[in-house]
Amino acid sequence: MPELPEVETVRRSLLPVVIDKEIQEVEIFLEKAVRPIAPEELKLALIGRKIEDLLRRGKYLIFILDNSQRVAFHLRMTGKLLYKAGLSAPEKHTTLILSFSDGNSLHFVDPRKFGTVVLYEPANPPAGLKKLGPEPVADKKEVVLFSLKTAASRRKGPIKGLLLDQTVIAGLGNIYADETLFRAGVHPTCPAREITAQEWERIYQSIQEILTKAINHRGTTRQDYVDGRGEPGEYQNYLNVYGRKEESCLVCGGTINYTRVAGRGTHYCPNCQPLKKV
DNA sequence: GAACCCCTGGTT
DNA sequence: AACCAGGGGTTC
Numbered sequence: 001m002p003e004l005p006e007v008e009t010v011r012r013s014l015l016p017v018v019i020d021k022e023i024q025e026v027e028i029f030l031e032k033a034v035r036p037i038a039p040e041e042l043k044l045a046l047i048g049r050k051i052e053d054l055l056r057r058g059k060y061l062i063f064i065l066d067n068s069q070r071v072a073f074h075l076r077m078t079g080k081l082l083y084k085a086g087l088s089a090p091e092k093h094t095t096l097i098l099s100f101s102d103g104n105s106l107h108f109v110d111p112r113k114f115g116t117v118v119l120y121e122p123a124n125p126p127a128g129l130k131k132l133g134p135e136p137v138a139d140k141k142e143v144v145l146f147s148l149k150t151a152a153s154r155r156k157g158p159i160k161g162l163l164l165d166q167t168v169i170a171g172l173g174n175i176y177a178d179e180t181l182f183r184a185g186v187h188p189t190c191p192a193r194e195i196t197a198q199e200w201e202r203i204y205q206s207i208q209e210i211l212t213k214a215i216n217h218r219g220t221t222r223q224d225y226v227d228g229r230g231e232p233g234e235y236q237n238y239l240n241v242y243g244r245k246e247e248s249c250l251v252c253g254g255t256i257n258y259t260r261v262a263g264r265g266t267h268y269c270p271n272c273q274p275l276k277k278v
Numbered sequence: 279g280a281a282c283c284c285c286t287g288g289t290t
Numbered sequence: 291a292a293c294c295a296g297g298g299g300t301t302c
Contacts, residue, residue: 001296076297112285128298174296264296
């Protein structure tokens with residue numbers, strides 16, 4: 001599942017090969033992925049444009065075109081953006097292909113068909129992008145902590161749900177939310193409004209350390225995720241709790257629990273992440 | 279703010 | 291054959 005470190009890795013892998021490329025052809029195989037305009041409109045808008053930059057915001061990848069319009073891709077769970085050298089036939093589940101005038105192309109492949117492509121003007125970003133909370137690593141600590149604490153004071157639900165809320169903090173998904181709470185020693189069902197100042201500090205630090213390390217290891221590959229060159233990541237070798245149901249905790253030797261929190265499968269160590277007594 | 283939905287492939 | 295994975299939009 002591409003979360004912030006995976007999307008950032010895709011960005012870094014694609015940037016050198018797409019920059020200054022001219023889009024010569026656009027093939028759309030899954031029309032419902034294109035929003036909010038008709039697929040034909042997207043083709044007309046893109047053909048002849050050059051890519052000037054590639055940015056990331058939360059889990060969105062954003063192509064900046066030479067007329068200042070932007071194209072945002074969201075990979076959702078199984079989306080892949082693959083750079084292909086030379087002529088290459090679309091593989092199964094290809095949503096869209098951008099072909100460049102140099103003969104190479106970019107394939108958006110997405111088995112689950114949840115991924116989206118949005119064309120927009122900088123002044124009118126799509127709602128999901130506009131509503132995103134702060135960038136956990138790039139934004140200032142006080143901005144990130146203020147967003148977390150403010151949201152926490154207004155809601156009843158568990159801390160895990162808060163970390164997954166993209167309008168509160170951008171880019172964490174199920175893997176990194178579980179890993180963050182383990183590292184911070186906070187139980188995932190702890191009500192967000194009961195998190196102490198000391199715990200907020202640990203949660204913030206854990207987010208920094210985990211996301212930075214995950215980016216350095218080029219993301220987590222479990223089933224689907226690969227970067228723009230088709231390369232898997234390595235951070236799966238550093239996971240402490242995610243996907244380790246019933247296995248022993250690498251810190252205390254206890255057993256990793258698996259339960260459902262905020263609608264998501266949730267992994268935690270009951271010993272390292274104790275529930276606070278009231 | 280929870281429940282449901284979108285989807286397919288892998289697992290039970 | 292049924293069930294599960296889960297990001298985010300929609301709906302209640």
